[in-house]
Amino acid sequence: MSCNNSGSNSANHPEETAEVPPMPWFGMDIGGSLTKLVYFEPMDIPPDEQDLEVETLKNIRRYLTNNSAYGNTGHRDAHLQMNGVYIGGRKGILHFIRFPTSEMPNFLDLAKSKGMATLASTVCATGGGAYKFEQQFLNEVNMTLHKFDELDSLIRGMEFIEGYCSSECYYWENPKDDDKCRKVTFDFSRPYPFMVVNVGSGVSILVVTGAGKFRRVTGTSLGGGTFLGLCCLLTGCTSFEEAIKLAAKGDSTKVDKLVKDIYGGDYSKFGLNGDLVASSFGQMNLEERREAVSKEDLAKATLVTITNNIGSITRMCALTEGIERVVFVGNFLRVNTISMKLLSYAMEYWSGGALRALFLEHEGYFGAVGCLLELMRTSNGDQSES
Numbered sequence: 001m002s003c004n005n006s007g008s009n010s011a012n013h014p015e016e017t018a019e020v021p022p023m024p025w026f027g028m029d030i031g032g033s034l035t036k037l038v039y040f041e042p043m044d045i046p047p048d049e050q051d052l053e054v055e056t057l058k059n060i061r062r063y064l065t066n067n068s069a070y071g072n073t074g075h076r077d078a079h080l081q082m083n084g085v086y087i088g089g090r091k092g093i094l095h096f097i098r099f100p101t102s103e104m105p106n107f108l109d110l111a112k113s114k115g116m117a118t119l120a121s122t123v124c125a126t127g128g129g130a131y132k133f134e135q136q137f138l139n140e141v142n143m144t145l146h147k148f149d150e151l152d153s154l155i156r157g158m159e160f161i162e163g164y165c166s167s168e169c170y171y172w173e174n175p176k177d178d179d180k181c182r183k184v185t186f187d188f189s190r191p192y193p194f195m196v197v198n199v200g201s202g203v204s205i206l207v208v209t210g211a212g213k214f215r216r217v218t219g220t221s222l223g224g225g226t227f228l229g230l231c232c233l234l235t236g237c238t239s240f241e242e243a244i245k246l247a248a249k250g251d252s253t254k255v256d257k258l259v260k261d262i263y264g265g266d267y268s269k270f271g272l273n274g275d276l277v278a279s280s281f282g283q284m285n286l287e288e289r290r291e292a293v294s295k296e297d298l299a300k301a302t303l304v305t306i307t308n309n310i311g312s313i314t315r316m317c318a319l320t321e322g323i324e325r326v327v328f329v330g331n332f333l334r335v336n337t338i339s340m341k342l343l344s345y346a347m348e349y350w351s352g353g354a355l356r357a358l359f360l361e362h363e364g365y366f367g368a369v370g371c372l373l374e375l376m377r378t379s380n381g382d383q384s385e386s
């Protein structure tokens with residue numbers, strides 16, 4: 001990940017250097033589908049401190065940084081790694097790790113086996129799971145979770161990373177044209193006001209008006225979890241990656257009813273192009289149509305349905321709020337250029353070019369980063385939210 005360190009966040013914040021908690025430094029976002037773990041690996045350990053460093057701490061560092069897969073389901077996103085980051089007056093590397101939240105019992109076993117319970121470390125967590133798993137963390141690894149709000153953490157993490165990486169923010173140019181479509185870096189140094197659409201299991205839509213100033217406008221339960229759940233039901237696939245691969249090969253127009261299927265062409269009076277979806281899954285009431293579709297078509301139709309619904313709600317919010325820039329984040333967008341391009345096109349098309357869809361490279365990790373930053377303010381643990 002190419003990040004310049006000249007952003008405003010590369011300066012050491014006074015509150016971050018005052019008194020810092022003992023290592024290891026983690027930020028954890030325990031979501032409805034995925035748990036995101038951001039680990040700060042210090043690169044400036046003086047030799048005398050290296051000698052003093054407890055074996056457990058060294059082992060944890062080695063284990064996390066030497067592997068990119070943990071068990072069957074944990075992954076480190078090495079392509080997102082950020083070098084030369086200053087946090088809490090220390091210089092180091094940020095590592096980005098994820099695993100399914102359903103694997104939490106295995107994660108706790110692993111943490112126990114690596115000796116986490118013997119370290120006097122503060123663990124900061126956000127996301128619903130910080131509340132749901134609080135007791136398990138205490139009982140099984142003797143860890144008290146310091147909990148932070150997921151949306152506060154999200155915004156804090158976005159501001160930090162955007163200030164660090166000049167190429168973090170981008171948009172898709174010519175999203176409808178496969179030959180001309182390209183990813184273009186967007187200068188997001190003067191961002192306010194903007195909207196954030198966080199597409200996780202469910203979707204939260206926020207309006208951000210200044211540094212750390214935001215409100216949650218609305219949300220929808222039809223999100224990334226819905227796409228994956230429906231796709232598993234309809235196609236028999238068993239993972240997000242598989243669902244996206246199927247969708248990439250499918251044709252949703254065999255599943256959906258288009259305006260031209262109803263009108264025979266455009267519905268010109270109200271500007272509805274014939275190729276527009278009039279009714280998602282609208283062909284599937286007929287047996288012969290059902291027999292003619294493949295699981296690839298069904299996966300694509302599911303992806304298009306969920307994405308267009310998110311796009312439609314977003315557009316209405318942006319209109320109501322009078323906002324022109326929308327940043328889409330969340331792991332639903334992971335390896336999912338189909339949805340990013342659809343959202344880009346939909347924002348542009350329906351707003352007559354006024355709205356721009358923006359995306360961030362560290363798409364699903366901002367909550368965990370924000371949480372790690374909060375850790376710097378909790379050396380004595382008194383900032384935790386109840």
Ligand SMILES: Nc1ncnc2c1ncn2[C@@H]1O[C@H](COP(=O)(O)OP(=O)(O)OP(=O)(O)O)[C@@H](O)[C@H]1O
Binds near residue numbers: 224226240330
């Ligand atoms: N490897 C994966 N396994 C499961 N889901 C994945 C994976 N990669 C991407 N996804 C998608 O990302 C979504 C989860 O995104 P994210 O991690 O941002 O949300 P979350 O924090 O789990 O959910 P919420 O914020 O609603 O609690 C899933 O619903 C799925 O659509």
Ligand SMILES: CC(C)(CO)[C@@H](O)C(=O)NCCC(=O)O
Binds near residue numbers: 031128218219
């Ligand atoms: C419940 C959360 C905030 C958990 O991250 C998220 O999944 C969400 O915003 N769901 C949508 C809830 C709604 O209908 O507004």
